[in-house]
Amino acid sequence: MMSAVSNHTMTEVDRDLMIDFARRWLHYGGGSASDIFVQFGVSDTIFFERLADVVEHTDRLSEPARRELIALCARRLDRKKASTGRAKSRRRKLRQ
Template structure:
C-alpha cells in the first residue's frame, strides 16, 4: 500500500498541477524540465497525489477538474 504521508515530490507535483490545470496541465517539455519525468509518468503520479492526503486542501471541484485533465492526458 502506498504511504499516504505527502513527500516533497508529491507537493511539487501538486503545486505544478495547481499552476497549470487551467491550461491543460502544462506541456510535455515543461513537465520533463521540471521533474525529469515523461508526461505520462507525471500525470499518473498526479492522479495518485490527487487521491491522497497531499491534496486535502483542494476544493472538490478543482480536484475533479485536475483529475479529468490527468485522465485526458493519459488516454
C-alpha cells in the same frame, strides 16, 4: 530536477510541487511534456499517472479542485493513449 519523483519515493514536498505545477498549468492543458520533464525528470505520462494517485490520496485539495485535477489527468492520459494507438495503427498499415 527532483530525484525523489524520478525514483518513485516521493516526499510531501514532491507531491505539493506536482499539485502546484498542475494547478498553475490547469487552464493551459497541464503543461508541456518538455516542461514536465525539465521540472520533474519524468515523461508526461508518468507525471500524470503519479499526479492522479497523489490527488486521490491528499487532503490538501477541495473537492472541486480534486475533480478538476483528476479530469486533467484523465484527459492527458487518454490523449497520450489515443496518440499511441494511432501510431501503432500506422505502423501496422506500413508493414502490410
